[in-house]
Amino acid sequence: MRVTYRFGPFLDTPVDQVGLEERAARFTKRSIKKDAKVAGLRLAVAICDLTTLEGKDTEGKVRQLCAKAIRPGSGAPSVAAVCVYPNLVPVAREALRGSGVKVAAVATAFPSGQFPLELRLEDVRQTVASGADEIDMVINRRAFLEGDYAAVRDEIEAVKDACGPAHLKVILETGEIGSYDSVRRASFLAMEAGADFIKTSTGKVHPAATMPVTLAMLEAIRDFHWDTGREVGMKPAGGIRTAKEALHYLVMVKESLGEAWLTPRLFRFGASALLNDLLLQLHKEATGRYQSRNDVSLD
């Protein structure tokens, strides 16, 4: 079954793997020094969705993480959001009250999504009702891989309805859908269906976020914006662990979409280990010395 685009056939342009990967590699050649580095590191902190998504998550763990999200240390700003499983939303809501840090939650039978639609929608409704500002959903990869693109889009629309006022991030799980062409197609399906953000990965599948996958999505966002005037956000998630990588991603966003996207409203990192490396690097830029691992909190 072929998807029909509302916005003209040339947004469904193919993606050349070799060319895309070469272009993505070029961004890593930019040299980010001094003031630009400090500003980039601070920005990277401010756009983090600090995440814990484990079966062993507890109230205590989430409260500690929220404390860090509000005051990361090294003079860094608060992060954008804390991302948790639905059961822990009330805990995060309480811990983050008044801080400006958003509560994000994964829903729709994360990470597989292999539950009946009605259960997935109920998951979303309950999670929003318990205080989530943002919902990270997964697309139906079964339907996508079976070629039933209309079903993928209809489901995202239904989830968007269930979100009410909450912002919707749509996870494509790019590590499971095959090619960059599929990534671009899924990006358009999600954006047409009302996604506020598109997101690479659950973090539970490898590979998770990569620079070429993110670039393919950024270019889809740009084309969609040109076509409709609507700004959709981007969230690479999983696998971004070092400050250096984070700066490469920021360069990529700046040069593909423009500086307007360098804001928590439109760009997020889904990460857990990244924050500490950002803090170490910020401290090093401020003092000229590297801290030891124990100078930052392990949460």
Added chain:
Amino acid sequence: MPSTEAAWTYAPAPEGRDIVKLRQSYGLFIDGQFVEPTDGGRFVTENPATEEPLAEVAQATAADVDRAIAAARAAFPAWSGLPDLERGKFLFRLARLIQERARELAVLESLDGGKPIRESRDVDVPLAAAHFFYYAGWADKLGEAFPGRDPRPLGVAAQVIPWNFPLLMAVWKLAPALATGNTCVLKPAETTPLTALLLAELVQDAGIPPGVVNILTGDGTTGAALVSHEGVDKVAFTGSTEVGKRIMQTAKTRHLTLELGGKAANIVFEDAPLDQAVEGVVNGIYFNQGHVCCAGSRLLVQESVAELFVRKLAHRIESLIVGDPLDKNTDIGAINSRAQLTKIQELCASGEEEGCVRHESGAALPERGHWFRPTFFTEVAQTHRIAREEIFGPVLAVMTFRTPEEAVEKANNTVYGLSAGVWTDKGSKIFKTLGKLRAGVVWANTFNKFDPSAPFGGMQESGFGREGGRHGLAPYLSLGGEA
């Protein structure tokens, strides 16, 4: 203050230039030594990014050309008589020396020529080393390269190179000539002599016997004296079509290789991967400030996607950073000389006069030095000068087509024939189109990719003869024993 409010711009990241130890004055490299020119003439080579003088170099006279050719002639019997494997060892040594001094060569190349350090570091110098490695390997396999033939060196090769890839072009000329047992007299371009002179030092360090490689600096008169000399057995020239035609009339040998101008078409079909095609078009015309003979200086884009493609292109050129060639973030460096800048400006003015629409990036330019913003023209017709003449600058002429046949016809509608590119996701269309294009080098879904093993050269007024690959050996050999 939230860090997200201020614009995020990159701080300067200049590559240090201390690694380069410039001499105040350079002599000619003849018979293994740096010597004074016979009449003591000198000229200044400047940094095109600052217009500051870098060093004085010698102006070789006709008498110096005689001296150099005599030295090359005297060195020829011993050099060509070496066991092939031994000759190969010298080339391997040169390749390793280039790698060892890669940073120095890259910085010097950017200082003297204005190209971004990212390119001299990541393209010019590594390719130069790779070229010597590649031809070093052929030195003892000439029999296998031409089975059933009797390959022998021609003798003394006169080689004249341009200013756009000074080191790389020197290596493209020297490596196959030396591997096949010839001796060389090389003249670098007037505005970019310094890396060739540093290469001369590496030739000394490699222990290559005196006279095998001679390097004469000078202007066009030196080049003219060299290529029309009675004493040379081979002439190899890379440069303008105008000079190439003159060389054809004045050269005393029939062994000629000419690599001349170009006006390559990049054909983008509606089923192309458009974002990657934009990258390829950008790389095709803005690489090395467009000072590239095989630059994709004409864009032929299918009408159905032209509007979208032009919008993507206009968006893309805004992120190209123009400025200090030594800054690691620079994408477009300085125009090589005042004269070249004037030529680019003149052709762009003609484009506007003829009714084409000019688009250029909003990049801020430094106050001193020779600069030109990445530029493209739309509303260009085949008849306009900017669609027909080689601009040799960061200026693209955008035209449209309706059918594949029209694309091929327009692409071939040029006096040149050096390179071409095709962009489509359909494999069959790639082969069908490329087969009809009259160009020596063709790329599919990529552009400006170079490798020592790939032959390079033109058709029609873009010249003849091939450099690179096994094909690049033949122009330096008499093959005898016709197969």
